[in-house]
Amino acid sequence: SPKRFLQYLTVEYAKSKIVETGNLLDLTAEVGLSSPGRLHDLFVNLEAMSPGEFKAGGSGLRIGYGIHPTPFGDCLIATTPRGICNLHFLDTTNRERIEQTFRSEWVNADIRHDQQATQSICHRIFEPSTANNKPLVLYVKGTNFQIQVWRALLQVPFGGITTYQDLATAMGRPTAARAVGNAIGSNPVGYLIPCHRVIRASGEFGGFRWGLERKAVLLGWEASRHQTQNGEQELT
Numbered sequence: 001s002p003k004r005f006l007q008y009l010t011v012e013y014a015k016s017k018i019v020e021t022g023n024l025l026d027l028t029a030e031v032g033l034s035s036p037g038r039l040h041d042l043f044v045n046l047e048a049m050s051p052g053e054f055k056a057g058g059s060g061l062r063i064g065y066g067i068h069p070t071p072f073g074d075c076l077i078a079t080t081p082r083g084i085c086n087l088h089f090l091d092t093t094n095r096e097r098i099e100q101t102f103r104s105e106w107v108n109a110d111i112r113h114d115q116q117a118t119q120s121i122c123h124r125i126f127e128p129s130t131a132n133n134k135p136l137v138l139y140v141k142g143t144n145f146q147i148q149v150w151r152a153l154l155q156v157p158f159g160g161i162t163t164y165q166d167l168a169t170a171m172g173r174p175t176a177a178r179a180v181g182n183a184i185g186s187n188p189v190g191y192l193i194p195c196h197r198v199i200r201a202s203g204e205f206g207g208f209r210w211g212l213e214r215k216a217v218l219l220g221w222e223a224s225r226h227q228t229q230n231g232e233q234e235l236t
Contacts, residue, residue, distance in 0.1 A: 044192050046151055047083055049141040058106035064114030065102070068122040071221065072214055075190070076102060077118040078111075083139030084121060087189045089210035105141075105188070125192065138189050149183035156197045159226025161219065163201045185209055191218070 053061075063085060065078040070089075076098060078086040085106070088098045103111060124136065140150065152171050156162050162170075164184070168177040187195040190210055196218045200206045208215035 043135040044138060044154055045083075045135045046138045046140065046147070046154060046193070048147045049139065054141045056108060058109030061106070061109040063106055063109045063111045064117045065111065066113065066115040066118030066122075068115075068119060070122065070126045072191075072217060075122070077121055078102060078106075079114075079118060079121060080139050083137035084189060084192065085139050085141075087125075087192060089190055089214055091211070094210075136192065138192060140188050140193075142183075142186070142188070145179065146183040146186060149180050150187060150189075150193045153184070153187075153193050153195055153198070156194055158194075159222050161197050161199055164198055164206070165201060167198060181207075197222075 061080055063078050063080050065076060065086070067074055067076050067090065072089060074090040074095075076086065076088045076090060077084065086102055088102065090098060121136075140147070142150065148171060149167070152167055155170070156167075164181045165174070165177045168174055168180045171180070173180070181198075184195045184198055185207060187193050187209060190196075196208060196215045198206070205212055205215055205219075
């Protein structure tokens with residue numbers, strides 16, 4: 001219900017989930033942060049581009065992209081033969097800028113519009129009924145530290161919330177919360193690398209590359225769906 005959805009957007013709820021998720025991250029840190037992430041019934045694996053490939057700017061790489069509607073607004077999805085390389089949410093104020101940024105990040109790649117290829121990916125991500133057990137593979141470029149942060153984000157569970165500090169601590173870098181925040185802000189694959197699940201310790205949402213309103217909707221939607229799936233009682 002709308003009332004229930006709004007309850008998931010409160011600072012009090014966010015703080016309660018921080019504690020719960022923090023315990024899970026402690027367990028994850030004990031076994032390492034390299035295992036696949038899980039989103040609904042989807043498993044997500046992250047493959048990092050090699051330094052040589054990074055430097056080449058996508059030379060020799062074929063990238064197909066498309067723009068699709070989702071429950072959270074239109075998004076640009078880009079994919080390569082090795083995995084998904086970008087997922088950016090779009091709106092009227094950022095569409096042109098994001099498309100330009102996407103192309104500049106892969107300046108030497110062979111970029112082509114391929115709506116059909118990315119449509120099937122969009123269905124798997126945003127329509128859970130189409131999910132299967134085959135992992136979604138991400139193929140991303142970034143610094144070693146950025147890759148570490150993005151892999152750590154994959155361990156924040158669906159319906160969970162963590163803080164910049166807790167994520168840094170789980171990575172074994174407790175003094176690097178600010179650097180972690182910067183890496184989160186550079187996330188190239190929205191939603192699948194769930195940077196929206198990281199907020200401030202105060203319970204405030206903090207920043208989000210694709211807008212705070214969208215971050216709030218993502219968190220509320222996940223919390224509501226998680227509550228329904230697990231039969232939890234409605235908040236009072």
